[in-house]
Amino acid sequence: MQKVNPRLEIREKVINIIFISVALLSSLLLLAMLLFILRESWPIWSQVGVMDFLSGTTWRPVSTPPQFGIAPMLLSTMWVAGGALLIAAPLGFGCAIFLAEFAPALVAAVLRPVLHMLTGIPSVVYGFLGAAVLIKFFEIRFDLASGESLFAASLVLAIMILPFITANSEVALRSVGPEYRDAAMSLGVSRQYLALRILVPLARKGMLGSLVLAFGRAMGETMAVLMVAGNTLMLPFSWFNKGEPLPALIALELGSSIPGTIHYQALFAAGLVLILMVIAVNLGVNLLLRRLRSGVKPF
Amino acid sequence: MNAVELINFSTWYGPKNILKNVNIGFSSDAITAIMGPSGCGKTTMLRSINRTAEMETGFKWDGNIQVLGQSINKVKNAARVRRQVGMVYQTPVALPMSIKENVLFGPRYYGLKGRSQGDAIVEDCLRKVALWDEVKDRLKQPASQLSGGQKQRLAMARVLAVEPRVLLLDEPCSSLDPASTSLIEELLMRLAEDLSIIIVTHNLFQARRIADETVFMLDGEVVEKAPTETIFTSPRHEKTRGFISGLFG
Amino acid sequence: MRLRAITDLLWKGFFWLSGLFILLVLLAIISYLIWRGGPYINSQFILGNPAGTPLGSEGGILPAIKGTLWLVLLALVFSIVPGLLTAIYLSEYGRSGRLAEMINLLVQSMSGVPSIVVGLFVYALGVVTLGWGISLLAGGLALAIMVFPVIVVSSRDALLAVDENYRLVANSLGVAQSYTLRRVILPRAAAGILAGILLALGYAAGATAPIMVTAAAIIADSSGALLEPVMALPYHLYILFNEHISMNQAYATALVLVILLLLLNTLALWLHSLQERINNR
Numbered sequence: 149m150q151k152v153n154p155r156l157e158i159r160e161k162v163i164n165i166i167f168i169s170v171a172l173l174s175s176l177l178l179l180a181m182l183l184f185i186l187r188e189s190w191p192i193w194s195q196v197g198v199m200d201f202l203s204g205t206t207w208r209p210v211s212t213p214p215q216f217g218i219a220p221m222l223l224s225t226m227w228v229a230g231g232a233l234l235i236a237a238p239l240g241f242g243c244a245i246f247l248a249e250f251a252p253a254l255v256a257a258v259l260r261p262v263l264h265m266l267t268g269i270p271s272v273v274y275g276f277l278g279a280a281v282l283i284k285f286f287e288i289r290f291d292l293a294s295g296e297s298l299f300a301a302s303l304v305l306a307i308m309i310l311p312f313i314t315a316n317s318e319v320a321l322r323s324v325g326p327e328y329r330d331a332a333m334s335l336g337v338s339r340q341y342l343a344l345r346i347l348v349p350l351a352r353k354g355m356l357g358s359l360v361l362a363f364g365r366a367m368g369e370t371m372a373v374l375m376v377a378g379n380t381l382m383l384p385f386s387w388f389n390k391g392e393p394l395p396a397l398i399a400l401e402l403g404s405s406i407p408g409t410i411h412y413q414a415l416f417a418a419g420l421v422l423i424l425m426v427i428a429v430n431l432g433v434n435l436l437l438r439r440l441r442s443g444v445k446p447f
Numbered sequence: 448m449n450a451v452e453l454i455n456f457s458t459w460y461g462p463k464n465i466l467k468n469v470n471i472g473f474s475s476d477a478i479t480a481i482m483g484p485s486g487c488g489k490t491t492m493l494r495s496i497n498r499t500a501e502m503e504t505g506f507k508w509d510g511n512i513q514v515l516g517q518s519i520n521k522v523k524n525a526a527r528v529r530r531q532v533g534m535v536y537q538t539p540v541a542l543p544m545s546i547k548e549n550v551l552f553g554p555r556y557y558g559l560k561g562r563s564q565g566d567a568i569v570e571d572c573l574r575k576v577a578l579w580d581e582v583k584d585r586l587k588q589p590a591s592q593l594s595g596g597q598k599q600r601l602a603m604a605r606v607l608a609v610e611p612r613v614l615l616l617d618e619p620c621s622s623l624d625p626a627s628t629s630l631i632e633e634l635l636m637r638l639a640e641d642l643s644i645i646i647v648t649h650n651l652f653q654a655r656r657i658a659d660e661t662v663f664m665l666d667g668e669v670v671e672k673a674p675t676e677t678i679f680t681s682p683r684h685e686k687t688r689g690f691i692s693g694l695f696g
Numbered sequence: 697m698r699l700r701a702i703t704d705l706l707w708k709g710f711f712w713l714s715g716l717f718i719l720l721v722l723l724a725i726i727s728y729l730i731w732r733g734g735p736y737i738n739s740q741f742i743l744g745n746p747a748g749t750p751l752g753s754e755g756g757i758l759p760a761i762k763g764t765l766w767l768v769l770l771a772l773v774f775s776i777v778p779g780l781l782t783a784i785y786l787s788e789y790g791r792s793g794r795l796a797e798m799i800n801l802l803v804q805s806m807s808g809v810p811s812i813v814v815g816l817f818v819y820a821l822g823v824v825t826l827g828w829g830i831s832l833l834a835g836g837l838a839l840a841i842m843v844f845p846v847i848v849v850s851s852r853d854a855l856l857a858v859d860e861n862y863r864l865v866a867n868s869l870g871v872a873q874s875y876t877l878r879r880v881i882l883p884r885a886a887a888g889i890l891a892g893i894l895l896a897l898g899y900a901a902g903a904t905a906p907i908m909v910t911a912a913a914i915i916a917d918s919s920g921a922l923l924e925p926v927m928a929l930p931y932h933l934y935i936l937f938n939e940h941i942s943m944n945q946a947y948a949t950a951l952v953l954v955i956l957l958l959l960l961n962t963l964a965l966w967l968h969s970l971q972e973r974i975n976n977r
Contacts, residue, residue, distance in 0.1 A: 156556075157524055160872045164789065171785035172795070174778045174844065175802035178809070181817045181841075188820055242714030250711050259715055261965055262722050268961035269725065270902025272930040273950050276937055277725065280946075307721060314718070340707040361808075368810025370905035371934065395812040395905065402816065402909045407824045419816045423809055430808040434801065499868055504792050530870030540861045543884055552879070556871040591977060602865070609869055 182423065189416035192216065201417060207381045209401070209411035216414045218421065220383040224298060224391030225422075228373055229366035231302030231387060232309055237359060239306075240313030244355075245343050247314070248321040263311040271308065275375035278304035283376055296378035299387045304372045309362040316361065320354025321347050357433050364429040368422065370395035394422045448516055450475040450613050450643030451496060451532075456510035458491055458500065465491045467667040468510070473613075478635060478644040480658035480675065482651065484690065488667045489647045493615045496645075497532040498525040515612055533606035534615045538622065539598035541590035542605075546582050549590045549601055553609035572604040576634055596627025603634065614638065616646040620653065632657050651691070655679060663687045729954055733947030741948055751915060752935070753942040757949055763832075763918035763926030764901055767911065770836025771843055771900040776893065779847030783889075786848070787855035788877060807845035814841050815906035823910055833922040835911025842906055843896035850892025854885040857975050888971035894964040898957045904930040914939075929953045 192201060196216050204217015243263075247256055278300060286295030324347050332342040348355065378390025379400065392400075398415050405412040449472035458466040466488045473479045481489045494500035496512060498520070512520045519528045530553070542549050550569045551559070559565045569586065573579040578600045582593075590601060599619055606614065616635075620628040635644055636657055648654055654661050655675055662672045663684070671684045682688045744756025782799065790796025815838050822834035858881050866876040882889075913925035914935050929949060936946040 156872060160526075160874060163874045167781055167785040167789055168795075170778050170781040171790070171799050174782050174848075175799045175806070177841065177844070178802050178806045181809070181813070184817055184820065185813070239714050239717060242711050243718055246711040246715040250708065251715060255715065259719065261962075262719055264965055265958055265961055266718070266722055268898055268902075268957045269954055270904070270930055270957060272902070272904040272933055273725075273729075273954055276933055276946065276950055277728070279937060280943070281728070310718065338704045340704045340711070343711075344707065364808050368808070368812070370810065370812045371930075375934070375937070395810055398812050398816060399905050399908055402819060407820075416816065416820070419813050423813045426808050426810060427805055430805055434804065497868055499864060502864075502867070526867075526870045526872055528870070529868055534868045536861075536865065536868075538861060540865045542862060542866065542880055544879075552866065553869040553871060555879075556869075556875050605865075605869065 182420075185416050185420045185423070189413050189420050191410060191413045192417040195410075196414075201414075202421070205383050207397075209405070209414055214410055214414075216410075216417075218394065218397070218418055220381060221392055221394045221397050221418065222421070224377065224384055225367055225393040225395075225425075227298050227384065227387060227391065228301045228305060228377065228393050229363050231299065232305035232366045233359060233363055235302060235306035236310045236313055236362065240310050240358070240362075241317055241348075241355060243310070243314040244317035244321060245348070247318045248347070249339050249343050263314055266307075266311045271369060271371040272375075274304050274308055275372040278372060279375040294378070294390075296376055296390055297388045298377055298384055298391045301373040301377040301391075301393075302387070304376055305366045305369060308369065308372060309366055312365065313358050313362050316358030317351070317355045320351040320358070323354070324350045353436060357436050360429055360433045360436070364426045364433075367393075367429070368395060368426050370399050374399060394418050398422075448475060449473055449513075450515060451645065452513040453492070453496075454511040454513065456495070456512060457508065458488075458495060459505075459507040460503065461505040465667050466495070469667075469669055471662065471669050471672060473643060473645050474660065475643045476639060476641065477659040478639045478646060478657050480654035480661045481645065481647045481664060482649070482654060482661060482690070483664035483670075487664045489664055490617055492664075493534065493617050493645065493647060495520070496613075497534045497615055498528045499534070501525065530609050531611055532613045532615060533609065533611035534617070535599065535602050535606060535619050537618045539595045539602060541593060541598045541601060544590065545587045546590045546593070546601065547586040550604050550608050552605060557609075568608055572607045575607055575638070576600040576604045577630060578604060594627075596623045596630065599623060599627070599631060600634070603631075607638075611642070613643045613645070616644070618647055618649060621649065628653070651679070663690060665690070726954070726958075729947060729951045733944075733949070733951035736944045736948035737951060742952070746915065748942075750939070750941050752932070752945060754945075757927075757929070757932060757945075757952070759916060759918040760927040760929045760932040760949070761952075762920075763912075763916065763928045764930075766832055766918060766920050766926060767835050767839055767907060767928055768897055768900045770832065771839035772893070772897060774837060774840035775844045775847055775896070779844050779896075780851055780889070783848045783851035783855060784877065786852045788873060788881070803845050803848045806841075807849065810905075811842050811903055812905040812909070814838050815909040817841070818906070819909050828923055830911060830913065830925040831923045832911055832918075832920070832926045835907040835926065835928075838906040838910045839900040839903060842903060843900050846896040846899060847892055850895065851885075851889045854888025854892065854971060855881060857888065857971075858884045859975070884974065885971070887967045887974060891964040891967035891971065894960050894967065898960040898964070901960070902930055902953065902957055904928075904934060907931060908934070929956075 201216055201218060203219050204215065205219045206215040206217050208215045247259060251259060282300055282303060283295035286292060286300065328346050328350065329342065332346050373393050374396040377392060377396065379392045379396060380390045381392060384391040398419055402415055405415055451473040453469045453471050456466060456469045483489055491500055495508060500506050508520065511518055514531055522528055542552055547569050550572050551565050554568055570579060578597060593601060620631055632653065638644065658675045660672060661675045661678045663670045663678065665686055671678060671682060671687045678687065679691060682691060741756045743758050745758055746752040747755030786796055786800060818834050818838040822828045822837055823830060828834050862880050863876060866880055907928055908931055911926055912928050912931035916925045916927045918926040930953060933946055933949045933953060936942055936949060
């Protein structure tokens with residue numbers, strides 16, 4: 149056997165080890181975060197208890213005795229995200245079908261970069277415009293003292309998640325085999341009929357997946373909701389009430405809380421609940437997508 | 448001594464048994480052709496010899512392969528083996544770099560002593576594959592501009608540059624025109640003076656033209672191995688006869 | 697039959713309108729920002745410091761621009777190398793082993809973590825436990841964690857898109873995987889990898905929540921000192937509006953931020969299509 153430089157072989161082994169270690173350590177970061185937050189929030193779980201924390205409707209962290217119930221925030225989070233989904237889904241699907249079936253090449257070539265750019269606009273700008281324009285509009289049009297509400301937050305969030313729903317749904321629609329299109333077209337049905345009766349049902353798993361992903365994103369959004377949702381700690385009774393979703397709670401109170409106090413720990417508990425909710429949603433999607441044909445990738 | 452020997456060699460892709468207890472030897476300094484229907488394991492055999500089959504997930508093997516008397520499949524570092532056993536694939540592939548860099552890709556890895564050694568290797572290998580005159584004025588241009596036949600000859604030059612002792616070819620001419628094909632066949636016959644060549648081919652005329660011996664494979668097993676003329680005119684096995692007459696018929 | 701024709705028309709109209717709606721939204725956002733904020737952008741705005749009473753109602757946003765640049769630089773420094781190495785592992789060395797599957801899942805999950813939670817983590821770890829205080833370092837770290845999954849996924853996809861034949865041919869010559877990586881795969885995927893890094897850059901530049909709790913201050917020098925708080929464009933925008941300091945300055949700041957991000961996004965898109973063209977050659 150021809151002689152090969154042994155140094156090259158050792159170097160290769162070292163390189164392999166470096167790759168694996170870095171990959172492993174970096175991805176374990178997620179677990180590190182979870183464990184850290186769990187540890188910081190432990191006193192809450194042991195003293196207040198999971199059920200009381202989640203279902204309690206009063207949040208008075210600095211009163212005596214302090215009360216820690218995040219039900220209003222949980223409700224606000226769900227309402228805001230759910231509402232955003234309600235508004236964005238029809239438009240998102242409609243636009244996806246438009247891109248997949250109806251858009252002329254020129255229009256599509258413009259629309260796709262536009263979608264991409266919409267995702268590039270920072271959430272604080274959406275929140276700012278929502279607050280400066282949308283809220284003002286509500287106040288003037290409906291003669292309100294304050295136009296902030298969960299509904300306004302849903303509207304702003306809807307615009308933010310729309311591009312994601314469209315992009316993922318379009319991919320799902322496009323990955324339906326061409327044989328279906330051919331079969332339908334040869335029967336003389338319209339594009340619309342084909343899209344609604346054949347493509348959408350076949351692509352529904354991917355489209356639903358896009359909704360779930362968008363829901364997860366909407367749950368975790370901070371700035372946009374912070375600026376338009378009203379930020380009250382009371383339990384919201386309608387979409388048009390003000391509220392304070394979990395991310396907003398954490399962002400607003402973390403700086404003023406004193407490390408080591410029960411208030412501080414409660415914020416970590418809220419953070420843990422938030423991240424577990426989002427992970428649960430994401431895992432659900434992953435399992436769902438596993439059952440799909442491979443190759444469905446967003447963007 | 449045989450250049451390559453497979454001893455009780457079997458392979459699996461997952462549960463599927465591809466090569467079934469193959470025992471065969473390939474002579475040195477000769478051209479051996481392997482023929483057989485699709486799926487009979489010819490490509491797997493080649494890829495086992497140059498140790499690229501294991502890059503596929505689910506690949507398992509059992510048995511022994513010897514190259515020039517030394518066992519190669521238990522060697523941990525497959526790269527060592529691949530230098531000895533050069534392979535040219537069916538699809539002509541030019542690495543995304545200049546013609547010159549394509550040829551020097553292997554040598555650069557092992558270390559070149561200065562520019563003049565590199566230039567010498569490039570000219571030497573390109574001459575061997577009869578490509579020098581066609582590209583000598585554009586060595587620095589991207590190899591992607593070459594035609595299919597030229598890319599395939601470049602691939603052979605690239606392999607020759609690492610000085611292998613055995614050359615494997617997997618249907619190298621199947622996507623080429625007749626002119627390029629006969630160029631490559633001439634090449635192989637010249638190279639066979641110093642190299643042991645194993646070529647998988649569907650083209651029985653090609654086998655008759657260039658191969659000293661031919662192997663017929665069916666269903667993961669070696670059915671027959673004999674001097675080329677013998678296998679075509681008076682094959683011993685029923686199955687071989689069936690295959691050959693099918694090709695004619 | 698007529699009913700079918702009518703419903704067909706209605707649906708078609710709906711699909712077209714959905715598409716046009718998206719176009720209108722972007723146009724509306726950009727033009728409104730230009731209309732309200734454009735007049736207030738000048739060299740004094742870009743290069744000057746906040747002034748006036750209350751502070752920020754006049755003058756410029758230079759410290760915020762500097763702060764954002766510092767934050768993004770730190771974020772990239774901390775995340776590019778681990779991100780690229782992880783992506784290379786997933787595309788070249790791991791491929792389909794159990795370990796790679798787990799890492800893929802972990803990285804994918806990380807991209808779903810709300811940015812405020814990343815801020816929470818770095819607040820506890822860096823600001824409090826390690827005693828950095830509200831600082832550029834903490835903010836950079838938070839942003840790095842936030843963009844790490846973006847870099848991994850985009851780089852991994854760029855690497856996987858490189859023609860498999862190249863790897864086969866190169867490895868058959870007996871060279872090591874790292875050599876093939878360095879000479880063939882990485883150069884070939886470079887445009888796509890760069891596109892991903894630019895996207896990560898933009899994402900980090902626009903993020904408010906994590907830096908709000910780890911690094912940002914209403915007024916600061918942003919001179920690059922690691923343990924000092926910094927101003928940042930997104931947070932400055934938030935403060936200008938929330939504290940009712942100046943609507944005009946707010947619009948101008950928003951416009952600067954959006955222009956910056958749109959430029960980055962466009963560049964990333966262009967690089968991405970360049971990569972596609974390279975792959976199809």
